[in-house]
Every structure is written in C-alpha cells, then in structure tokens.
Amino acid sequence: MKSHFIKTFIVTLLCCIQFNVLGQDVASSDSTIVESLIDADTTKSGKPRKNLRFSILGGPGYTPDYGFLIGMSMLFTFRMDKDDKELKRSVVPIAGAWLSSGGFNLIAKPQLFFNHDRIRYFGQVQYRNNYDNYYGVGFLNNQSMERSDSTTQYFQNSIAIFGSVLFRLKDSDFFVGPSFDYTNxxxxxxxAGVASDPTYIEQGGTDAGMNIQNIGIGFEISYDTRDIPANAWRGIYFDITARYYDQWMGSDTKWGFLSAEYRQYKLLPFLGKRKVLAWTGKIRSSYGDVPFTDMSLIGSPFDLRGYYLGQYRDKTSAFAMAEFRSMFNSKSKLISKLGYAVWGGAGMVGPDLFHPGGLLPNFGAGLRVQVQPRMNFRIDLGRDPLSKQNLVYFNMTEAF
Known part of the structure; x- marks a missing residue:
C-alpha cells in the first residue's frame, strides 16, 4: 500500500510539472523576480499576455476521504474588464474526480471581481455523487468512532450552491452584501452505524436513507486589504457571515449560523524573495435544528489538514493556525516554479465556544507548483497526532 501511494504521488507530481512547463508562458526564468512583474500584462519579451489564462492538471491522485482516483484540476484566471489593468484577476478553480471507492465529485470555487473591484462574488458550486462518512456529533463520539463501511459510511447524491455578492463601501476596504445557500x-x-446514531434518527433518518434540503439567506461583511486574495503575500482579511434557514424559504428545518474569520499575511524579505508568513483563526457557531450534514466541522483541505473531512463536528467549531510559505528563487525555470509550505495549529468542536470537547492539534508540510503567476497547485501532508495518522491533499490555490 505504501509503495503504491508513493508511485501515485510521483505520477501526479510529474503530471503537474509537465502541464506547468509545457502549457504556460507566464513564469519568469530570472531569479530576480519582483512583485510588480508577477501579474504583468506582457511577457519579458514584450508580447501581450492573453486575458484568459487556463491551466489544467490531470492523472491519478489520492485524497484521504475518497482514496485513489482519476482526477482533473483546472484553473481559469481573467479580468472581467480586460482594459482595467488595476482590476484584480478573477479566479475560478474547478476540480473533478472519478473515485475508486465509487462515484464522482465536482467542485468550483469562483472569486469574481467587477466594476473596478467595487463588486465581488465569492461562492462555491459542488456536485457530489459518492460515499461519505458520518462519525456522530461531539468530540468524544467523533474520536472513538471507527471509520468503516459498516460504522460511518453512507452514499450521498447532492448539489450545493452558495455564495455572497459584496459591494465596496465607498472608497474603503470594507465590503457588505447578501449571502445565500441552496443545498439538496x-x-x-x-x-448500520449511521442508522443507529441518535442524531440521525432524531432528524428523520431511516435504514433506507433521508433527504435534506437547505435554503437560506443572510449577509456577509468583510474587510480586505490582501494584494491577491487567492494567494496573498500581504494584507489583512476579516470576515463575518451569517445565514438563516426556515421552512417558509423551502428548508426542511429552522436553523442558522454565524461565522467570524481573521487572516493576515506578511512578507519576510530578510529570508529572501517570495517568503510569506500567513496566519488565520475562525469560529463558526450554529443554532436551532441544524442538520447533521451542516454542523460546524473540523477536517478539510482548508483548515486542519490531517483529520478526515467532517470527522469532528458539533454546533460550534474553532481553529487557529500559522503557515510559512516559500517559493524557490532560481535561474532554472522549473525550480523557480516550485516551493513548499509548513504549518501548525489547533482546533476544537463543541456545543458552544465555552464547552470545547477537546483539543485537536495539527501540523504538516506541503509542496507548491506554480501553474500561473501567484497561483499554485499544492500537495499537502497533514498530521493528526490524536489518531497518529497522515493524510495527503491535492488542491488548486492555497488553503487560506
């Protein structure tokens, strides 16, 4: 098993490098890369770059939640107004996979910038037709539940569409706007393990299964001074999001959540070019008749990497982490496209913030492959010290 994983890892990495070297004209081969040239609209030879830039990576892969797979990751970047050279480039990462465990998964996470960055749309669309796992609710249940096809597994066919339309407040760095969610x-x-779970039974689940529909509306407020949101080198991001779900909107139950997140990024020029320290903290608290599929979770490619997706869940979750990111500066075009990241952090889940079930420590390291200027493909190896397990993640763009 170990040797098979190593082979898959190497094949996937070679696919990344091959597409990166043969399919792009956007990297500098000079080790004296400076920030002002990272998103330039002309190449070093003076040729104009295309507005729409497209990267694709494909081949065998591996995720901790779905096992081995045949996957494809695509990254589109473009300006909504190609004549506005100050407008941030919109970013649309798309990933799809055929899973060896059975099924298919497709996800897109657009970040779109309009009208001189006075309007933004940040959202996600995900279609899932695959096996998933549910470990119960609460730290102790989550920690003691053995993951297997007889204890935690079920099949999920779902569509989820959610996002926020944000409007800049005058000439400030504050944004506010409506937020929405549709999930079925x-x-x-x-x-048998899921069918006998008390929360599953209480929410109407049977041996045959159940259907869950959420339709919610709310608001989002953010403060954002990041230079490039998809891979920031400097700046601060603070966000508050709230949504409310009710039967009169079409939801099955009445519930809501409030989340608050802080991120900060700082260049470290004394260590060399393209060295960044990033740190973040997030709290998400839900209330009401929250479906177990929509409770606050720990364990994803975007927080404490090393825990299975959704292994730890309750009405409230929180985590904090710091990550050092470094790209190699070399005269070699290939080496200058490579880099690494290391991180450490901790989290919790519980019925509320004041009653954590236990501490969830986490650390790890990863490889970065530049596929477009300031846009990386990442391969991360995260450690769960509680279960003494290592999980591997393949994703476009940074974790936060």
Missing part, C-alpha cells in the same frame, strides 16, 4: 442532499446505502 439525498442519502442512501446507510450503514
């Missing part, structure tokens, strides 16, 4: 999940092939 059909659960089937319920394992």
């Amino acid at each position: 999940r059909n659960l089937s092939e319920i394992s």
Whole structure:
C-alpha cells in the first residue's frame, strides 16, 4: 500500500510539472523576480499576455476521504474588464474526480471581481455523487468512532450552491452584501452505524436513507486589504457571515449560523524573495435544528489538514493556525516554479465556544507548483497526532 501511494504521488507530481512547463508562458526564468512583474500584462519579451489564462492538471491522485482516483484540476484566471489593468484577476478553480471507492465529485470555487473591484462574488458550486462518512456529533463520539463501511459510511447524491455578492463601501476596504445557500442532499446505502446514531434518527433518518434540503439567506461583511486574495503575500482579511434557514424559504428545518474569520499575511524579505508568513483563526457557531450534514466541522483541505473531512463536528467549531510559505528563487525555470509550505495549529468542536470537547492539534508540510503567476497547485501532508495518522491533499490555490 505504501509503495503504491508513493508511485501515485510521483505520477501526479510529474503530471503537474509537465502541464506547468509545457502549457504556460507566464513564469519568469530570472531569479530576480519582483512583485510588480508577477501579474504583468506582457511577457519579458514584450508580447501581450492573453486575458484568459487556463491551466489544467490531470492523472491519478489520492485524497484521504475518497482514496485513489482519476482526477482533473483546472484553473481559469481573467479580468472581467480586460482594459482595467488595476482590476484584480478573477479566479475560478474547478476540480473533478472519478473515485475508486465509487462515484464522482465536482467542485468550483469562483472569486469574481467587477466594476473596478467595487463588486465581488465569492461562492462555491459542488456536485457530489459518492460515499461519505458520518462519525456522530461531539468530540468524544467523533474520536472513538471507527471509520468503516459498516460504522460511518453512507452514499450521498447532492448539489450545493452558495455564495455572497459584496459591494465596496465607498472608497474603503470594507465590503457588505447578501449571502445565500441552496443545498439538496439525498442519502442512501446507510450503514448500520449511521442508522443507529441518535442524531440521525432524531432528524428523520431511516435504514433506507433521508433527504435534506437547505435554503437560506443572510449577509456577509468583510474587510480586505490582501494584494491577491487567492494567494496573498500581504494584507489583512476579516470576515463575518451569517445565514438563516426556515421552512417558509423551502428548508426542511429552522436553523442558522454565524461565522467570524481573521487572516493576515506578511512578507519576510530578510529570508529572501517570495517568503510569506500567513496566519488565520475562525469560529463558526450554529443554532436551532441544524442538520447533521451542516454542523460546524473540523477536517478539510482548508483548515486542519490531517483529520478526515467532517470527522469532528458539533454546533460550534474553532481553529487557529500559522503557515510559512516559500517559493524557490532560481535561474532554472522549473525550480523557480516550485516551493513548499509548513504549518501548525489547533482546533476544537463543541456545543458552544465555552464547552470545547477537546483539543485537536495539527501540523504538516506541503509542496507548491506554480501553474500561473501567484497561483499554485499544492500537495499537502497533514498530521493528526490524536489518531497518529497522515493524510495527503491535492488542491488548486492555497488553503487560506
């Protein structure tokens, strides 16, 4: 198993490098890369770059939640107004995979900038037709539940569309706007462990499965001074999001959540070019009749990498982490496209912020492959010290 994973890792890395070297004209081969040239609209030879830039990576891969797969990751970047050279480039990462465990998964996470960055749309669209796992609710249940096809597994066919339209407040760095969510999940092939879970039963689940629909509206307020949101080198990001769900909107139950997140990024020029320290903290608290599929979670490619996706869940989750990111500066075009990251952090889940079930420590390291200027493909190896397990992640753009 170990040797098979190593082979898959190497093949995927070679696919990344091959597409990166043969398919792009956007990297500098000079080790004296400076920030002002990173998103230039002309190449070093003076040729204009295309507004739409497209990267694609494909081949065998591996995720901790779905095992081995045949996957494809695509990254589109462009300016909504190609004549506005000050407008941030919109970013649309798309990933799809055929899973060896059965099923298919497709996700897109657009970040779109309009009208001289006076209007933004940040959202996500995800279609899932695959096996998933549910470990119960609460730290102790999550920690003691053995993951298997008879204890935690079920099949999920779902569509989720959510996002926020944000409007800049005058000439400030504050944004505010409406937020929405539409999610429909059909659960089937319920394992004995899930079928006997008290929360699952209380929410109407049976041996045959259940259907969960959420339709919610709310608001989002953010303060954002990041230079490039998809891979910031400097700046601060602070965000508050709230949504409310009710039967009169079409939801099955009445519930809501409030989340607050802080991120900060700082260049470290005394260590060399393209060295960044990033840190973040996030709290998400839900209330009401929250579906177990929508409770606050720890364990994803975007927080404490090393825990299975959704292994730890309750009405409230929180985490904090710091990450050092470094790209190599070399005269070699290939080497200058490579870099690494190391991180450490901790989190919790509980019924509320004042009653954490326990501490979730985390650390790890990863490889970075530049596929477009300031846009990286990442391969991360995260450590869960509680279960003494290592999980591997393949994703476009940084974790936060």
